[in-house]
Amino acid sequence: MRLANPRLKVITVMGDGDAIAIGGNHFIHACRRNIEITAIVVNNFIYGMTGGQFSPTTPTGDISATSPYGNLAQSVDICELARDCGASYVARSTIYHVNEMEKQIARAVTTSGFSVVEVLSTCYSRYGKLNQKGSPREMFLALKDQTVPIAKAAGDGRISRGVFIDRAEAAYSDTYQAIVAKAREHDAGEPLPLLNPARTGGTR
Numbered sequence: 001m002r003l004a005n006p007r008l009k010v011i012t013v014m015g016d017g018d019a020i021a022i023g024g025n026h027f028i029h030a031c032r033r034n035i036e037i038t039a040i041v042v043n044n045f046i047y048g049m050t051g052g053q054f055s056p057t058t059p060t061g062d063i064s065a066t067s068p069y070g071n072l073a074q075s076v077d078i079c080e081l082a083r084d085c086g087a088s089y090v091a092r093s094t095i096y097h098v099n100e101m102e103k104q105i106a107r108a109v110t111t112s113g114f115s116v117v118e119v120l121s122t123c124y125s126r127y128g129k130l131n132q133k134g135s136p137r138e139m140f141l142a143l144k145d146q147t148v149p150i151a152k153a154a155g156d157g158r159i160s161r162g163v164f165i166d167r168a169e170a171a172y173s174d175t176y177q178a179i180v181a182k183a184r185e186h187d188a189g190e191p192l193p194l195l196n197p198a199r200t201g202g203t204r
């Protein structure tokens with residue numbers, strides 16, 4: 001959509017399972033291409049809607065419908081992944097820190113490349129209840145104590161919140177449009193060597 005119509009502002013909302021497991025391939029390469037899309041990833045540490053299967057963000061050892069004896073795998077940090085794969089804007093907040101989240105989303109949609117806002121969320125029925133995380137209200141309030149602004153991160157196990165990367169990059173759609181213009185120029189005149197039937201022996 002974004003490539004076909006660069007005037008569009010494309011915002012996608014997804015879960016941790018959607019982003020990093022089911023759509024993991026797409027997520028990684030969207031970061032790598034740094035295409036101008038905003039991904040808002042609501043991370044509740046579980047596949048909630050489909051019955052509570054573990055996701056790539058489920059902490060090791062935690063109980064889920066598909067890990068009744070504890071999750072064996074390591075969990076993925078969505079922000080680290082996005083940053084390392086080349087996204088231009090990467091931030092994390094929580095459903096407790098609404099003002100902070102709002103600012104991050106506002107910035108994300110105006111950045112020139114792929115932007116990711118991870119929003120830590122809660123799922124009582126499919127995750128919290130199985131892992132003694134307290135009531136839905138307690139789970140919500142715990143987001144305050146379990147997270148810390150990046151500048152105050154102390155390596156004590158709390159999850160950092162804030163902006164991890166905010167860099168201006170060449171916009172993929174602009175570069176793509178430049179290629180389209182170049183291709184049209186060639187179409188009107190001499191074709192590119194690889195598209196020239198005389199050189200490839202084929203037809204265009």
Ligand SMILES: Cc1ncc(C[n+]2csc(CCOP(=O)(O)OP(=O)(O)O)c2C)c(N)n1
Pocket residue numbers: 014015016017018019022044046047048049050055
């Ligand atoms: C390609 C594909 N595989 C599987 C599904 C089925 N499916 C829909 S939502 C979902 C899990 C989503 O979990 P998450 O993204 O963490 O969102 P939550 O329900 O927790 O909000 C799955 C497996 C699908 N829609 N598409």
